[in-house]
Amino acid sequence: MVQICSMKEKEMEKLKKECLEFCYRHPLYSQGTYPVFGEGSLNAKIMFIGEAPGYYESISGHPFCGAAGKILDELLDSVGIKREEVYITNLLKLRPPENRDPKIEEIKAFAPYLDKQIKIINPKVICTLGNYSTAFIFEKYGLKDKLQGISKIHGKVFEVGSLFDSLKIIPLYHPAVATYNPNMKKILKEDFKILEKFK
Ligand code: URA
Numbered sequence: 027m028v029q030i031c032s033m034k035e036k037e038m039e040k041l042k043k044e045c046l047e048f049c050y051r052h053p054l055y056s057q058g059t060y061p062v063f064g065e066g067s068l069n070a071k072i073m074f075i076g077e078a079p080g081y082y083e084s085i086s087g088h089p090f091c092g093a094a095g096k097i098l099d100e101l102l103d104s105v106g107i108k109r110e111e112v113y114i115t116n117l118l119k120l121r122p123p124e125n126r127d128p129k130i131e132e133i134k135a136f137a138p139y140l141d142k143q144i145k146i147i148n149p150k151v152i153c154t155l156g157n158y159s160t161a162f163i164f165e166k167y168g169l170k171d172k173l174q175g176i177s178k179i180h181g182k183v184f185e186v187g188s189l190f191d192s193l194k195i196i197p198l199y200h201p202a203v204a205t206y207n208p209n210m211k212k213i214l215k216e217d218f219k220i221l222e223k224f225k
Contacts, residue, residue: 036070037146045119045139054120054132060087064115064143071224072107073149074098075140075159077200078118078128086179089114090201091158097201097211098155101218107225113147115140117159128158137162152193152223156200176200196220 042063049061062079065088074090082092090098102109118136140162144152154160157176164173164201167186172179176199176212183194198218 030222034146038068038143041139041142041146049119052120052135054122055120059084059121061119062087062089062111062116062121063119064089064113066109066113067111068113068147069114070111070147071150072111072153072221073115073144073147073151074153074155075114075163076116076155077116077158078116079121079123081121084121089116093205096204097204097214100211101201101214104215105218105222111225113143115143119161133158133162139208141166147148150192150194151196151221151222153198155195155198156202160197162183164197167193167195169195177187180213181220183220192222192225 032172045063046061049055055061064085076090076094079089080092080094082095083089089095098218099109099116102112115135117140119139122128122132152163154163160176160179161173164170168198169184169186176197179197180199182197183193185195186195187193194216198215199210201214204214
């Protein structure tokens with residue numbers, strides 16, 4: 027067990043170094059900000075994938091530490107999951123200007139890092155936060171024919187893989203929606219309840 031953990035740590039450290047080097051040469055990088063690689067337990071059963079760092083994430087280097095992060099913490103708390111038990115990352119590791127939507131070529135450019143993060147962590151459940159990460163993960167796992175807007179598929183469980191090596195994909199609304207529409211928090215809380223089964 028100790029050996030497995032340290033191998034994962036080494037692999038993730040190497041990947042992070044490569045990713046940061048890539049970030050510092052990427053057009054989205056701006057001086058005085060940090061790339062946001064992702065963080066959490068390398069043995070996490072549940073992995074969360076957001077869209078891209080916002081302002082607070084880009085000045086701290088940590089994912090989901092602004093207003094959307096507060097909501098995510100509250101949602102995790104509501105189902106008795108600690109942030110340290112899960113792994114949290116984003117499609118893009120750099121903040122797009124004015125938090126604009128990610129461009130396809132940006133998602134493609136950062137995809138190899140996310141793919142390797144998923145491979146290292148090997149989670150049982152991937153929760154996609156919002157439309158962009160849902161579309162990416164559905165495509166990656168051959169679920170393109172099941173892809174609909176997040177308002178249609180939020181909270182549903184999609185299973186891929188074999189009986190012995192299965193992965194559950196659960197699309198969720200992005201927590202930021204609850205920062206400008208408080209009614210959405212109720213829906214998010216309902217959807218998060220499904221995670222009690224997988225923690
Ligand atoms: N929104 C995201 O998608 N990711 C973050 O890390 C913060 C806000």
